[in-house]
Amino acid sequence: MSESFIQTNNLLKVYDGSTLALDNVNIRIDQGDWTSLIGPSGSGKTTLLNMISCLDKPTEGSIVIDNKIVTDLNQVQLTQFRRENIGLIFQKYYLIPYLTALENVMIAMYYHSTVDEDQAIDSLTKVGLEHRLDHKPSKLSGGEQQRVCIARALINNPKILVADEPTGNLDQKNGQIVLDLIHSLHQEGHTILLVTHNIDIAKQGDHIMQIIDGKILEEKESN
Amino acid sequence: MFFRILRKSLQKRKGKVAISIIAVIMGASIPSAMLTVSLDINGKINYEFRKFGANLLVVPESDTIDVGIGDISLSSVTDQRYINETDINKIKSINWSRNILGYAPFLYQVISAETSEEKQQVVLVGTWFDKNTSLEDGSYFQTGVKRINAWWWEIEGNWISDLETINVSDEIYCMIGKNVANKMNLQLGNEINISYEADSNIINKTLIVAGIITSGGTEDNHILVSLPIAQNITNHINQVHTIQVSALCTACPIETIAGEIEGIIDDIDARTILQMTNTEMNILSKIEMMMTLVTIIALLGTILGVSTTLTTSVLERRTEIGLMKSIGAENKKIAALFLTESTIIGLIGGIFGFIIGFVGAQIVGLMVFNSLVSLQVIIIPIALGISVGVSLIASFIPVRRAMKIEPIIVLRGE
Numbered sequence: 089m090s091e092s093f094i095q096t097n098n099l100l101k102v103y104d105g106s107t108l109a110l111d112n113v114n115i116r117i118d119q120g121d122w123t124s125l126i127g128p129s130g131s132g133k134t135t136l137l138n139m140i141s142c143l144d145k146p147t148e149g150s151i152v153i154d155n156k157i158v159t160d161l162n163q164v165q166l167t168q169f170r171r172e173n174i175g176l177i178f179q180k181y182y183l184i185p186y187l188t189a190l191e192n193v194m195i196a197m198y199y200h201s202t203v204d205e206d207q208a209i210d211s212l213t214k215v216g217l218e219h220r221l222d223h224k225p226s227k228l229s230g231g232e233q234q235r236v237c238i239a240r241a242l243i244n245n246p247k248i249l250v251a252d253e254p255t256g257n258l259d260q261k262n263g264q265i266v267l268d269l270i271h272s273l274h275q276e277g278h279t280i281l282l283v284t285h286n287i288d289i290a291k292q293g294d295h296i297m298q299i300i301d302g303k304i305l306e307e308k309e310s311n
Numbered sequence: 312m313f314f315r316i317l318r319k320s321l322q323k324r325k326g327k328v329a330i331s332i333i334a335v336i337m338g339a340s341i342p343s344a345m346l347t348v349s350l351d352i353n354g355k356i357n358y359e360f361r362k363f364g365a366n367l368l369v370v371p372e373s374d375t376i377d378v379g380i381g382d383i384s385l386s387s388v389t390d391q392r393y394i395n396e397t398d399i400n401k402i403k404s405i406n407w408s409r410n411i412l413g414y415a416p417f418l419y420q421v422i423s424a425e426t427s428e429e430k431q432q433v434v435l436v437g438t439w440f441d442k443n444t445s446l447e448d449g450s451y452f453q454t455g456v457k458r459i460n461a462w463w464w465e466i467e468g469n470w471i472s473d474l475e476t477i478n479v480s481d482e483i484y485c486m487i488g489k490n491v492a493n494k495m496n497l498q499l500g501n502e503i504n505i506s507y508e509a510d511s512n513i514i515n516k517t518l519i520v521a522g523i524i525t526s527g528g529t530e531d532n533h534i535l536v537s538l539p540i541a542q543n544i545t546n547h548i549n550q551v552h553t554i555q556v557s558a559l560c561t562a563c564p565i566e567t568i569a570g571e572i573e574g575i576i577d578d579i580d581a582r583t584i585l586q587m588t589n590t591e592m593n594i595l596s597k598i599e600m601m602m603t604l605v606t607i608i609a610l611l612g613t614i615l616g617v618s619t620t621l622t623t624s625v626l627e628r629r630t631e632i633g634l635m636k637s638i639g640a641e642n643k644k645i646a647a648l649f650l651t652e653s654t655i656i657g658l659i660g661g662i663f664g665f666i667i668g669f670v671g672a673q674i675v676g677l678m679v680f681n682s683l684v685s686l687q688v689i690i691i692p693i694a695l696g697i698s699v700g701v702s703l704i705a706s707f708i709p710v711r712r713a714m715k716i717e718p719i720i721v722l723r724g725e
Contacts, residue, residue: 138719141637143637143717143718143719144717144719164641167636167639167640167641167718168639170637170639170718171638171639172639176637176638182630182634182637184316184631184634184635185323186319186320186322186323187315187316187319191312191315191316191319194312195312195316195635195638196638196639197312198312198313198316199635199638199639199640199641199644200639203312240638244639
């Protein structure tokens, strides 16, 4: 079998020496695919997302992303890999409250390399927030905050977009705007890993993986 | 971008930043005040100490000749020498002359003193009382026992003046010690007849008691007259036995001043009155130790205050720090943010701390020494350095905590 863009090998994650969060997880995601990870609360989907996002390390097993064994990297290398390859979209947006929408995007550029204000404006324009550049998060709606979060995730041109319940805190209308954005990013060729409870959202991707009690139960093509 | 984040972060947390700044102000003001007082205190305390008398004694170098037969020493004979009066003012021409507060020469001679009721052998002392003496550079210097000892001499009656010459018609005034007055039953205005025999010549003079001295020291047993009178009576023209010097030793040790005096006047020994100097130094070092302890306690309090505030801030900003790390911030950039915040807090606190400390030092100066404390410019960078240093030390634990925060907390939703 050829190497996939993202591949996990016998991934095991044990918390506090006894709580098994991931049990022998082997998944493969090809470049440009949208994979939806679905499962009930406590099933291990966020744990798996943390591993693939290089935010956490497995107890056993390996993760290979773009031919790089990321589980062999130390903390500094992992941080560097994350900021160059992975864009994170959070359910709770996690914008810095005292910075404007524009600055919340620019801060990701600052930690990546150099800050280019025009590029940050372009990124916000792409998510339809060109008129909200100088607004602080408290002055933005939930949907707008999530779009700032997406603009921030995209600003450094990551190869992978990891989204954790991106519409979880949004009403249907705003949720759809965000999903439309993710669709367009998928069409642009981004590899997307999306965690959701919602089967209808999961079905919008190329593949669906169901995880229960730390094991991948089902992996199927989306309709 | 760094300074934009910094500025907005500080603006957002104005209240907590203000608490940290107040903690630094409190911490910096005490060392500033202590330092301002301590740099000035040596001078002020030395002036206070100088009220207790001279701390240097200049005596002629003496030659001691062993007297004996063969190798057996029977005794020794010390040749009595004198200091030339013209050398006295050289003391004011040493490099540390500004530290010379005053001096007074002394000539001692045992004489017979007689009243209508009593006859006693008493030590006659010739000295300068408050002499306006001319120095080698043409300037004048007011000095004498009144300047170096007067603060603790209790005088009944009046000080006498420094006569330059004696005329037959002059009335010669003297000051007598309390014990002399008691033994000879003398009162102000009484006359004493003194006589001194030198080389078969007997010199008689009549002195009028102008003042009675109570010092608790040897002066209580002496009769004091102006130096030329003593020199004239005892036939030691232009000669003195000793010079008492009152020197400030704030910037240089007393031994340096003593060494300089020995270098400038031939054939003399300048001896520090060690008991007094040691006591003064002891008191000074104890005061300094006390101020250092107060300063250390204040600084520890500041470190605790700032550290607690910053730790609270780190805990409150856990998610923000986790987010920064999750989008690629390295630990050094997180640390730089907190350390720069601490430096700014330290600088602002240091500036206000210095101002408050300086005002505090003035209050201490006025209350304790009855005078203002001078501004020492060197304290400004020291105060700022201390306050920034303290802030940075205080941020050590919070920054370590911040660096340990894992980016994963944002995906866990903590």
